[in-house]
Amino acid sequence: xxxxxxxxxxxxxxxxxxxxxxxxxxxxxxxxxxxxxxxxxxxxxxxxxxxxxxxxxxxxxxxxxxxxxxxxxxxxxxxxxxxxxxxxxxxxxxx
Amino acid sequence: xxxxxxxxxxxxxxxxxxxxxxxxxxxxxxxxxxxxxxxxxxxxxxxxxxxxxxxxxxxxxxxxxxxxxxxxxxxxxxxxxxxxxxxxxxxxxxxxxxxxxxxxxxxxxxxxxxxxxxxxxxxxxxxxxxxxxxxxxxxxxxxxxxxxxxxxxxxxxxxxxxxxxxxxxxxxxxxxxxxxxxxxxxxxxxxxxxxxxxxxxxxxxxxxxxxxxxxxxxxxxxxxxxxxxxxxxxxxxxxxxxxxxxxxxxxxxxxxxxxxxxxxxxxxxxxxxxxxxxxxxxxxxxxxxxxxxxxxxxxxxxxxxxxxxxxxxxxxxxxxxxxxxxxxxxxxxxxxxxxxxxxxxxxxxxxxxxxxxxxxxxxxxxxxxxxxxxxxxxxxxxxxxxxxxxxxxxxxxxxxxxxxxxxxxxxxxxxxxxxxxxxxxxxxxxxxxxxxxxxxxxxxxxxxxxxxxxxxxxxxxxxxxxxxxxxxxxxxxxxxxxx
Numbered sequence: 001x002x003x004x005x006x007x008x009x010x011x012x013x014x015x016x017x018x019x020x021x022x023x024x025x026x027x028x029x030x031x032x033x034x035x036x037x038x039x040x041x042x043x044x045x046x047x048x049x050x051x052x053x054x055x056x057x058x059x060x061x062x063x064x065x066x067x068x069x070x071x072x073x074x075x076x077x078x079x080x081x082x083x084x085x086x087x088x089x090x091x092x093x094x095x
Numbered sequence: 096x097x098x099x100x101x102x103x104x105x106x107x108x109x110x111x112x113x114x115x116x117x118x119x120x121x122x123x124x125x126x127x128x129x130x131x132x133x134x135x136x137x138x139x140x141x142x143x144x145x146x147x148x149x150x151x152x153x154x155x156x157x158x159x160x161x162x163x164x165x166x167x168x169x170x171x172x173x174x175x176x177x178x179x180x181x182x183x184x185x186x187x188x189x190x191x192x193x194x195x196x197x198x199x200x201x202x203x204x205x206x207x208x209x210x211x212x213x214x215x216x217x218x219x220x221x222x223x224x225x226x227x228x229x230x231x232x233x234x235x236x237x238x239x240x241x242x243x244x245x246x247x248x249x250x251x252x253x254x255x256x257x258x259x260x261x262x263x264x265x266x267x268x269x270x271x272x273x274x275x276x277x278x279x280x281x282x283x284x285x286x287x288x289x290x291x292x293x294x295x296x297x298x299x300x301x302x303x304x305x306x307x308x309x310x311x312x313x314x315x316x317x318x319x320x321x322x323x324x325x326x327x328x329x330x331x332x333x334x335x336x337x338x339x340x341x342x343x344x345x346x347x348x349x350x351x352x353x354x355x356x357x358x359x360x361x362x363x364x365x366x367x368x369x370x371x372x373x374x375x376x377x378x379x380x381x382x383x384x385x386x387x388x389x390x391x392x393x394x395x396x397x398x399x400x401x402x403x404x405x406x407x408x409x410x411x412x413x414x415x416x417x418x419x420x421x422x423x424x425x426x427x428x429x430x431x432x433x434x435x436x437x438x439x440x441x442x443x444x445x446x447x448x449x450x451x452x453x454x455x456x457x458x459x460x461x462x463x464x465x466x467x468x469x470x471x472x473x474x475x476x477x478x479x480x481x482x483x484x485x486x487x488x489x490x491x492x493x494x495x496x497x498x499x500x501x502x503x504x505x506x507x508x509x510x511x512x513x514x515x516x517x518x519x520x521x522x523x524x525x526x527x528x529x530x531x532x533x534x535x536x537x538x539x540x541x542x543x544x545x546x547x548x549x550x551x552x553x554x555x556x557x558x559x560x561x562x563x564x565x566x567x568x569x570x571x572x573x574x575x576x577x578x
Contacts, residue, residue, distance in 0.1 A: 003455070015409060015454040016416075016434045017447055027451070033509045034452050040398040041468050044475060051470030052477060054301055054331065055287045055525025056549070061330050075194045079420035088418050091429050 002039075003031045098260050098577070101314045105162045108155050115152040115165035119144060119209055122167045126211065126258045129576065133234045133256060135249040136212040137172045138180050147209040154207055162317050164207025168261045171250050172213040173220055174200050174305070175294035183296045184216040184228040184246075187415050187422045187441030197294025198329065199263060199305045199322045206321040214262060215249030218443045219412065220270055220298045222246050223514040224505065227445045232502060235278060236573040237539050241499035244274030244514075247308070251278040254308045257577040261318050262308045267299050268400050269494075269518025271306045272530040276494035276542025279532045279571055281559065282308045283315045286550050287525030288333030290319075291326035299407035300331070302400075302522055311569050312531060312559035316341040319552065335550060343553045344560045349382030351558065354487035357387055358394075359517060363493055366536045371493050374533035374543045374562070378491065381561055388483040388490065392475040396520040399476070401512060402456050402469035403523075408446075409453030415441060448508060477524040480548075489555050490546040493517045494530045498539035517544060527552040531559045532568045540571070 008028045012019045019027055073086065082089040098104070107113045130136050144167075151165040170176060173183045175193035182188045196204065204210070217227040225233040225248030233248040235241040236256040243252045247264030251274035254262050264271040266284035275282030283306050290305035297303060307318045324337040355375065360368060379385060417423040417437025424440055427433035442450070456465040483490065495514060505511040521528045526549060530542035547555040563569045 007455070008451070011451050011455050011458070014458060015447075015450050016413075016431075016438050017442070017450065018435050018439045027448070030448060030508055031452060031455070033507060034401060034448070034512075035455075037509050037512070038398050038401050038452075038456075038465065038469075040395055041402065041465075041472050044392060044395055044472055046468060046471035046475065049471040049474050051467050052474035053470060055473075055477060055523070056331075056333060058288065058331060058333070061332075061334075063327070072194060076419070079191070079194065080418065081423055090418055091427050091433055093430050 001028065001032055002035045003028050098257060098310055100311060101162055101166060101260065101317050104166065104260070105160070105164070108165045109160065115148045115155065115209065118165060119148055119167055119211070122211065122259055129256050130212070130258055133236060133252050134231050135215050135233050135252040135256070135258065136169065137182050137184070137215050137230050137249070139212045140176070140179050140210050143176070143179060143210045147204065151207045151209060161206045161321070163203065163321055165209060166261060167209045167211050167259050168203065168263065169212045169214045169250060169253050169259050170200055170210060170263045171216050171247050171265055173216060173265060173296040174263060175296070176200055176210065176213065179213065181213065181296070182230070184218040184230060185441065185443065185446070186229045189229070189422065191420055193294070195294060198291035198326045200294065202322050202324065203263070203318070211259060214247070214253055217246035217248070218446050219296065220246040220265055220267055221408070221445050221449055223269065223273055223511050225249070226502060227443055229443060235499045236576055237279065238499065240501055241539065242277070242502060244277035244495070244499065246270040248274050250308050251275055251280055251282065254280045254310065255573065257572065260310065261314060263305060264308055265295060265303060265305050266522065267302045267404060268522045269515035271308065272518050272528060272542070272544060273495050273515060275308055275530040277499040277540060279540030280308050280310060281312050281315050281529065281531045281569060282306060283319060283529035283552065283556065284527065285319060285323055285552050286333065286527045288331055289323045289552070291329040291332055293326055293328040297411040299404040300411060301407060302404060311563055312529070312556050313341065313344055315529065316344055316556045316560070338553065340553045340556050343557050346557055347382065348558055348561050351383045351489070352386050352487040353378060353383045354386050354388035354483050354490040356390060356490070356492050359492045363496065367493065367497065367541055370534050370536055370541045371543060375491055377562060377566060378558065381565060386487050388487060390476070390479040390483065390520060392472060392479050393520040395472050396476055396523055397512060397516055399469040399472040400519045400523060401452070402465045403473065405449040405453030406456045406466050407453070409450045409457065412446070412450055445508070473523045476520055480521070480524045480526060484548040489551070489558060492544050494542040494544040498536050498541060521546045525549065527555060529555050529559055531562065532571065534568050535571065
């Protein structure tokens with residue numbers, strides 16, 4: 001096994017997903033088959049090769065730091081089911 | 096009524112042989128008859144259509160129409176459409192109403208198109224069969240027991256069944272070309288950066304690209320010309336001049352050098368191989384010259400892709416936290432519970448698998464061995480293509496290793512991933528590529544893929560157009576539709 005039960009649980013914690021006890025083996029098995037396929041990338045010698053992040057080799061374009069559009073705060077807040085005036089509501093973090 | 100193409104339809108609209116309303120109503124009748132059964136739409140958009148019909152008719156009356164004015168379309172449901180639901184085929188966004196239009200939606204609306212519906216798709220564009228949609232699988236119009244391909248299956252089926260003349264789609268590793276092939280329509284993914292990603296729900300940002308489905312390469316060229324263009328709102332938008340891809344349609348392709356990859360041809364099942372060879376022979380009859388090429392690293396493309404795409408997916412989809420928009424779980428007991436339960440309830444199985452694989456590949460100690468390594472392979476594949484394009488003008492080859500398969504035929508994720516074996520290499524290299532129909536095998540459509548060098552959309556569109564001038568495969572329709 002390339003991915004064991006414990007790793008599945010750890011990855012789920014990092015990914016903020018929950019996996020139930022009876023799902024773990026199936027998830028480990030399917031991830032295992034994916035990782036086995038992925039591992040073929042080790043067949044290529046890439047020592048002197050520069051990683052390619054953008055297929056056009058373009059660099060992230062920056063814009064000048066100026067206000068470009070009007071605030072649409074109310075529209076964006078309306079997409080959340082729990083807001084209080086200008087704030088998003090989440091469960092209490094600090095008592 | 097047979098659809099005669101955008102140009103003829105625009106002419107009929109201009110001559111008042113038909114009104115925008117009448118054209119719309121004809122498609123609406125077909126949609127009422129078939130869309131429910133095919134499950135190709137997630138939401139209809141009658142209010143938007145009503146408004147756009149009026150605007151389009153006025154433009155035509157005032158002689159301010161573009162070629163696309165009054166032409167009905169559907170948008171894949173990952174393109175944000177202001178005041179209309181954009182679900183991305185997910186429970187996570189089931190009730191999400193976008194606050195703005197995606198740039199490509201705006202560009203097409205500005206050209207005068209009439210939006211009739213949002214098309215079904217694999218959840219967050221992850222899948223090759225459309226079985227991963229929260230809203231149920233889309234059926235292939237050619238055989239209702241078969242998948243339409245994915246992830247843009249709803250868009251491909253809508254065009255194949257004649258429910259709209261054009262549809263938008265998106266392609267990360269083959270999500271336009273593979274469903275186009277399996278449904279018997281023409282579909283193109285432009286060069287990475289050509290079409291703005293602004294307002295297109297992100298899956299893998301370094302690969303995602305919007306594109307179009309139509310009945311012909313010519314119609315694809317008309318739509319793509321309006322869709323594309325530099326957009327300041329997309330930081331990876333290619334800074335190139337807006338191009339009219341239809342200008343060079345009709346140019347002779349005599350002497351054009353077409354690259355063939357023998358390994359790809361030899362790996363095909365005999366029936367698809369024969370069909371593919373026959374279509375390539377047709378190109379030879381039209382005057383092209385075949386050149387054998389090699390892509391020495393392309394066999395590692397699927398492996399590299401399934402590091403890069405899930406890694407970027409896990410990063411992009413971390414925005415879905417149950418706080419600002421999207422699905423929110425009931426009565427969370429604390430902040431972590433809100434995050435975890437909202438995400439676990441909101442995402443489907445395949446999306447969760449890719450988030451998990453991506454999270455694993457990016458986790459401490461693995462980044463260099465996987466993500467960085469895959470990015471290096473990506474460069475090798477890109478260089479393979481660059482070397483090939485020193486010798487050839489375009490590359491021709493298969494789209495998919497098989498015709499449309501039955502539902503539930505691929506339960507193992509890796510067998511599904513291999514469906515994109517011929518489409519992923521050009522996606523990693525960011526190249527423009529299309530699929531066009533080349534006939535039927537066992538009563539199901541087969542496509543030919545044409546890959547162009549960077550920013551050479553016009554070239555592959557013209558080759559497809561020349562092929563379609565001399566053949567009728569692109570006019571084949573499944574029985575019971577187009578009536």
